[in-house]
Amino acid sequence: MSREIKLNVPFITRVEGEGALQLSAKGDEIESLQLQIFEPPRLFERFLQGKPHTDVADLSARICGICPMAYQLTSILAMESLFEIELPDHIVDLRLLMNLGEWLQSHALHIHFLAMPDFYGYDSAVQMAAKHGDLLTRGMQIQEAGNTLMRLLGGRSVHPIGLQVGGFAALPDKGAWQHARQLVNDAIPAAIQLLQWTAELPIPDHSQDFTYVSLLGEDSYPINGGNIACSNGLTITAQQYPQHFKEHHVSHSTALYSLVDGQDYLVGPLARVNNNYRTIPEHIRHLAEQCGLEFPNMNMFTSIQARALECLWALFEAQQMLQYDVPKGQAHVPYKVREGECSFCTEAPRGLIFHHYELEQDGTVAKCTIIPPTSQNQARIEQDLKQSVKQYGLHHSDNELKLFCEQVIRNYDPCISCSTHFLDFTITRQ
Amino acid sequence: MLQRPLKVAIHKLTSCSGCQLAFINQGPKLLKLLEFVEFTHFIEAGLFAPDQEVDVALIEGSVSTHDDLKRLVNARQRAKLLVSIGACATSGGVQALRNMADDKENWKRAVYAHPEFIEELQDCTAVATHVKVDFELWGCPVTQQQVTECLRQLHAGVKPKDNAEKLCMECKRQGNVCVLITQQAPCLGPVVRTGCGALCPSFGKACYGCFGPSEQPNCESLTNRMTGFGLMPNDIVHRFAAIHSQSPPYQQQIARWRLQDLEGSD
Amino acid sequence: MEKGFLPRENLSQLHAVLCQQGYKVIGPQVKDGAIVFDGLRDIADLPWGIVEHTEAGAYRLEDTGDNRCFAWNNGPQGLKPWLFKSQQTVWRGEATSDGIRFKSEQPSPQPLAFIGIRSCDISALYLQDKHFMHSAYADPWYTAQRKQLCLIAVNCSRSNDTCFCESTGDGVEATYGYDILLDELDDGYLVDVKSERGRAITAALPLQPGSQQHHKQAQRQLKNARHQQRVMPDAEQLLKLLEHLNDKHWQDIAERCLACGNCTLTCPTCFCSKQEAEVEPVSGEHHQVRYWDSCFSEKHGYIAGMQLRGDVSQRYRQWMTHKLATWQAQYDRSGCVGCGRCISWCPAAIDIVAEANLILGDDHD
Amino acid sequence: MTDYVPIRARLMVTTEESPGLATLHLKVQSETPFTFQFGQFNMLSMFGIGEIPISIMGWQDGLLMHTIRAVGRVSTAMIGMQKDQELGLRGPFGKGWPLEKFEGRDLVFITAGLGCAPVVAAINYAVAHRNRYRRIVILQGVKHHNDLLWQPKYDAWRTMGDCQVLLAASEESKRKHHWKLGLVTALLDDAEFDPRHCAVMICGPEIMMLAAMPFLQKHQVRDEDIYLSMERNFQCGMGACGHCQIGPHFVCRDGPVFHYPDVKPWLGVKGF
Ligand SMILES: Cc1cc2nc3c(=O)[nH]c(=O)nc-3n(C[C@H](O)[C@H](O)[C@H](O)COP(=O)(O)OP(=O)(O)OC[C@H]3O[C@@H](n4cnc5c(N)ncnc54)[C@H](O)[C@@H]3O)c2cc1C
Numbered sequence A: 001m002s003r004e005i006k007l008n009v010p011f012i013t014r015v016e017g018e019g020a021l022q023l024s025a026k027g028d029e030i031e032s033l034q035l036q037i038f039e040p041p042r043l044f045e046r047f048l049q050g051k052p053h054t055d056v057a058d059l060s061a062r063i064c065g066i067c068p069m070a071y072q073l074t075s076i077l078a079m080e081s082l083f084e085i086e087l088p089d090h091i092v093d094l095r096l097l098m099n100l101g102e103w104l105q106s107h108a109l110h111i112h113f114l115a116m117p118d119f120y121g122y123d124s125a126v127q128m129a130a131k132h133g134d135l136l137t138r139g140m141q142i143q144e145a146g147n148t149l150m151r152l153l154g155g156r157s158v159h160p161i162g163l164q165v166g167g168f169a170a171l172p173d174k175g176a177w178q179h180a181r182q183l184v185n186d187a188i189p190a191a192i193q194l195l196q197w198t199a200e201l202p203i204p205d206h207s208q209d210f211t212y213v214s215l216l217g218e219d220s221y222p223i224n225g226g227n228i229a230c231s232n233g234l235t236i237t238a239q240q241y242p243q244h245f246k247e248h249h250v251s252h253s254t255a256l257y258s259l260v261d262g263q264d265y266l267v268g269p270l271a272r273v274n275n276n277y278r279t280i281p282e283h284i285r286h287l288a289e290q291c292g293l294e295f296p297n298m299n300m301f302t303s304i305q306a307r308a309l310e311c312l313w314a315l316f317e318a319q320q321m322l323q324y325d326v327p328k329g330q331a332h333v334p335y336k337v338r339e340g341e342c343s344f345c346t347e348a349p350r351g352l353i354f355h356h357y358e359l360e361q362d363g364t365v366a367k368c369t370i371i372p373p374t375s376q377n378q379a380r381i382e383q384d385l386k387q388s389v390k391q392y393g394l395h396h397s398d399n400e401l402k403l404f405c406e407q408v409i410r411n412y413d414p415c416i417s418c419s420t421h422f423l424d425f426t427i428t429r430q
Numbered sequence B: 001m002l003q004r005p006l007k008v009a010i011h012k013l014t015s016c017s018g019c020q021l022a023f024i025n026q027g028p029k030l031l032k033l034l035e036f037v038e039f040t041h042f043i044e045a046g047l048f049a050p051d052q053e054v055d056v057a058l059i060e061g062s063v064s065t066h067d068d069l070k071r072l073v074n075a076r077q078r079a080k081l082l083v084s085i086g087a088c089a090t091s092g093g094v095q096a097l098r099n100m101a102d103d104k105e106n107w108k109r110a111v112y113a114h115p116e117f118i119e120e121l122q123d124c125t126a127v128a129t130h131v132k133v134d135f136e137l138w139g140c141p142v143t144q145q146q147v148t149e150c151l152r153q154l155h156a157g158v159k160p161k162d163n164a165e166k167l168c169m170e171c172k173r174q175g176n177v178c179v180l181i182t183q184q185a186p187c188l189g190p191v192v193r194t195g196c197g198a199l200c201p202s203f204g205k206a207c208y209g210c211f212g213p214s215e216q217p218n219c220e221s222l223t224n225r226m227t228g229f230g231l232m233p234n235d236i237v238h239r240f241a242a243i244h245s246q247s248p249p250y251q252q253q254i255a256r257w258r259l260q261d262l263e264g265s266d
Numbered sequence C: 001m002e003k004g005f006l007p008r009e010n011l012s013q014l015h016a017v018l019c020q021q022g023y024k025v026i027g028p029q030v031k032d033g034a035i036v037f038d039g040l041r042d043i044a045d046l047p048w049g050i051v052e053h054t055e056a057g058a059y060r061l062e063d064t065g066d067n068r069c070f071a072w073n074n075g076p077q078g079l080k081p082w083l084f085k086s087q088q089t090v091w092r093g094e095a096t097s098d099g100i101r102f103k104s105e106q107p108s109p110q111p112l113a114f115i116g117i118r119s120c121d122i123s124a125l126y127l128q129d130k131h132f133m134h135s136a137y138a139d140p141w142y143t144a145q146r147k148q149l150c151l152i153a154v155n156c157s158r159s160n161d162t163c164f165c166e167s168t169g170d171g172v173e174a175t176y177g178y179d180i181l182l183d184e185l186d187d188g189y190l191v192d193v194k195s196e197r198g199r200a201i202t203a204a205l206p207l208q209p210g211s212q213q214h215h216k217q218a219q220r221q222l223k224n225a226r227h228q229q230r231v232m233p234d235a236e237q238l239l240k241l242l243e244h245l246n247d248k249h250w251q252d253i254a255e256r257c258l259a260c261g262n263c264t265l266t267c268p269t270c271f272c273s274k275q276e277a278e279v280e281p282v283s284g285e286h287h288q289v290r291y292w293d294s295c296f297s298e299k300h301g302y303i304a305g306m307q308l309r310g311d312v313s314q315r316y317r318q319w320m321t322h323k324l325a326t327w328q329a330q331y332d333r334s335g336c337v338g339c340g341r342c343i344s345w346c347p348a349a350i351d352i353v354a355e356a357n358l359i360l361g362d363d364h365d
Numbered sequence D: 001m002t003d004y005v006p007i008r009a010r011l012m013v014t015t016e017e018s019p020g021l022a023t024l025h026l027k028v029q030s031e032t033p034f035t036f037q038f039g040q041f042n043m044l045s046m047f048g049i050g051e052i053p054i055s056i057m058g059w060q061d062g063l064l065m066h067t068i069r070a071v072g073r074v075s076t077a078m079i080g081m082q083k084d085q086e087l088g089l090r091g092p093f094g095k096g097w098p099l100e101k102f103e104g105r106d107l108v109f110i111t112a113g114l115g116c117a118p119v120v121a122a123i124n125y126a127v128a129h130r131n132r133y134r135r136i137v138i139l140q141g142v143k144h145h146n147d148l149l150w151q152p153k154y155d156a157w158r159t160m161g162d163c164q165v166l167l168a169a170s171e172e173s174k175r176k177h178h179w180k181l182g183l184v185t186a187l188l189d190d191a192e193f194d195p196r197h198c199a200v201m202i203c204g205p206e207i208m209m210l211a212a213m214p215f216l217q218k219h220q221v222r223d224e225d226i227y228l229s230m231e232r233n234f235q236c237g238m239g240a241c242g243h244c245q246i247g248p249h250f251v252c253r254d255g256p257v258f259h260y261p262d263v264k265p266w267l268g269v270k271g272f
């Protein structure tokens, strides 16, 4: 049966903005497939120009309410590299701890609020509250552990205020530290259950050949430092990022398309796990393997498992740091502002994030570039859809196709609302 | 007092989504909230029904595209009450900094290779610029307490309680040591609305105003004082040209100190 | 009783004795750039060598490197936050199927021993006692905690630039209200005892007789402390403020005043509070909570449909005339004890003494 | 009766007096009988919404009466309460009209605005104990004649012996029977009472009180025979929260009914 499909999703709510999906196919061939992102221009890169360097962290946080800290920290680390600030160990550790918090809350949110309803046939987690309260509660527990770590060091979990160039505004107090320790300890069994639960999910196999990119951990799992490793064999520093990664503007999207050496690529949990599986402590890998998980792999549908694995890793990592007392020492170190250029990459929950700044003599921002994970994944999502939709079969009903596409997109957790359900699904057949 | 759950739609315009997180980031409190609130439209959580009639529409985000405006007008028509939440909705948010640009086209060009692909309104504006707003929740982001309290009051059939008290009040209740006095830090506390729990001063740093202007903000006097700390006119402009740059009291200071800056540089 | 002498190296025993007798010791410490009263684990945490320099709208600490721990005069708060708490639940309630249930909030006082309290703060305490304990309805939380205070006061050996207790009659020497009084000297502390509670403590200390040298030094220090720059007009003069209600100067002040409430909340005698009905988001329990409030807040003078003090000039006038004048009819004295906090901690650097003098000056009205 | 912690009061009946104004009849859940003076008030609270001061209107058939005008959050919620719903009650607080002191004198009641509950309660009391007082003069001013509450009550009082009821409407264009055009103070010229043996009780906005004073002086009423019921923001009702101060007075504790000489210096002073 030959038919013409015109799948038109006027907007998938934002990908750091708003997106839509258009698919048209004839017979077994996809004629065109566009993931459109019409992110209302917020012009961060422009309005940061002329701002004092000390304002950048608080303003750039507002790029994303789900991973604000990643934006803050990347800008701070970039500037610290320019100012050649030597951070004491305890500050490095505390930043890592806060990073873990952001991963935890973001991953827990994605798994339980965005992805889970798919597996149980609901529209939203809110509707699942009555019947599957236990699953939600488990998610909330892990999420709360993450939030607590963010609050411990940043005052609040959305747009935290604690980070600054040179360290933190203040070190945490003892009571809050102990509270966080408790929540993290308590969340570990929940995260183990979570990992098992993801292993038991009916995960379809849509393995594809693709390029993936993440930071590379030398001897520990990477989060806010290290080189960039690409599955095509490339390993570079953050400074070299612009030489290999190019952005371009396409007419159907306001987000900038990123390609590495001309190739679409994946960033995010699966990319990280694939690149760094060996650096995950053995007892965690053992747990994963016991319940049948296999990494590295090339099936984007396992990204939910990669997220669960990262949650468990993050909790164990946090537990180790929290077992000691609150670190003593300065909250921040003094530094001298310098003129020049700097770049840095960290791993936001959704993947690699790149910042580049040019600062004037007094620290004023002359120029900046910020590349979020979502726009890096955009080209890959389109490619993925093209392949996996075909593999899934265009003979499926409109609704089935729509749900399938949604799930594919959700695998990338592009940004929270982007991975939710499509809107006003319309399809034209002849 | 409503005998049934309050029907609530959450609409997102141009924003970072941080305020919506105040809902789904609240753990067990969310389950309690669901006892008296029924979400009908909440894309972030997966509910899509923008055309359903509701008791309350919560609007996150500022109006910066034609499409934002269209959806806002629709949301207003479908809702008995409309509440704007967060800095973007109440005053335009950070993205409204673009309104201050002298040459807006060049701004876009600086970020996008093909600005002609982008369709947007001239300025980025608050919700109340376009439709009637029944209540405003300030903050960047709003807190879960603010949102829950507002919905609880609306469910009880009363207007939510507004609190535009100065941040200093909360700061003192918390027992913080004033950073303006001890460090001559340019704290905006005396002209910023309470709500965050005086977070920044409790971390020993100056408030940068993410909750917007307080009741009767005497920004004139505060900024005069800041010059005494060695802040230059341009520094003062940046203090106010941040999260709530479009709120009238902060606008005034931006204009005033920009002028000083220009005069000073002549 | 003769004043005893406690050598500096034995100061830690005072701390030890207080702990032994079951007190939680509260003492001055450096926190975030100010002298703050908080739980004192060890006398090493006292602000050794620290003095403050303060003027209208500014406060900064200096480490002089000397061996004194009470050379400073005051910090942002005195005793007030420990008795009249910034946040106090006044009742709890629950909605049951059989109507609502109210539960009273029991006070949870604990024996607290304060080291380093000054004369002005004791005066302020007695003023707050009148308001919270001796008026028509005694405040149960204040009263319960008040009964469990042990006050180890210290005489001031210097004054900072915002102190004016000499002119209000509340310093620099503590004369009542304490259990133990110290004069900090070069090599130790002169110790005076006022109460049974105090005697029980000093009895356990290795006190030596104070020498004449010691007494002389203590007198010299007090004399030194009496040099204060600011002079508050006397009580009778202050009543005349009420004859200046239409002074243009109120408007002048209002242009600077931020109406932020810092003066009232750092003032050790200000007593305003507001109540809020709150709901615990998970249990659903209802709380009526009392918070510190200020006559500078917009809602303070609000009644349905009307704002009694819409202008900030009226609020500042309300504050000053209440504190300095109408307070006298309420509690038999002015409400100001000369601690200078509202001057130091005013972000707009408004100086109540200067303003009061200006308004009462000849060429005003 | 209670101070910091409320007792329960169950709503038995709500009588709507006019749109936005209702009398709540409350069954006070307490072992001890509820005693009060007219002019005193209770602090009424609704769960999760707030607490407000409301004058005591009276006591009838074992029920406590409060007449509430919906002006804002709490008051609106209160008059919308369902039968059998409960609220919290603290009180009675403050000083009421010293009606016993006035025995043997002429009583003059001056009120403006709608439903000045504390005065109506006092009139009710005086009428119930008619033989203790001499002449009763009731002056009431409203904007429009149909703003007048309890019209039948006024009619009944008017026909009672030795009782004068004068009504004024300030924003009416046509005069009605028994009504004068203008402000309540203008009625004073027609009021007939013995200024040497009288007690004047005034309730209403402060400007009205101020405006009444020259008329009363003209009648040669002495300051010490005048009593006023004042209004300020109350948070505690017990003289602790500081909101209700007028000069040295705490209105909730030293008032709300004041002897005029005590508040004279403060009356009408803007900002106090
Ligand atoms: C002694 C006294 C007796 C009163 N008797 C009555 C009466 O019998 N019937 C009646 O309808 N009204 C009476 N009022 C007025 C009544 O208290 C206010 O109308 C009520 O507080 C308004 O509250 P709201 O929340 O509805 O209004 P909003 O305008 O929403 O006020 C917000 C808050 O401000 C405070 N507030 C506002 N107005 C007043 C006020 N006038 N007095 C004290 N606090 C206030 C309350 O805490 C209130 O909750 C009396 C007031 C006083 C002082």
Ligand code: SF4
Residues within 6 Å of the ligand: B167, B168, B169, B171, B172, B176, B177, B178, B179, B180, B181, B187, B188, B189, B190, B198, B201, B207, C260, C262, C347
């Ligand atoms: S730190 Fe800021 S908010 Fe706090 S009292 Fe000082 S000026 Fe006010």
Ligand code: SF4
Residues within 6 Å of the ligand: A161, B192, B196, B197, B198, B199, B200, B201, B206, B207, B208, B209, B210, B211, B212
């Ligand atoms: S202190 Fe100011 S800037 Fe900081 S969180 Fe609060 S309102 Fe925002």
Ligand code: SF4
Residues within 6 Å of the ligand: C263, C266, C267, C268, C269, C270, C323, C335, C336, C337, C338, C339, C340, C341, C342, C343, C352
């Ligand atoms: S008014 Fe000022 S100086 Fe006087 S007691 Fe209060 S804070 Fe101290």
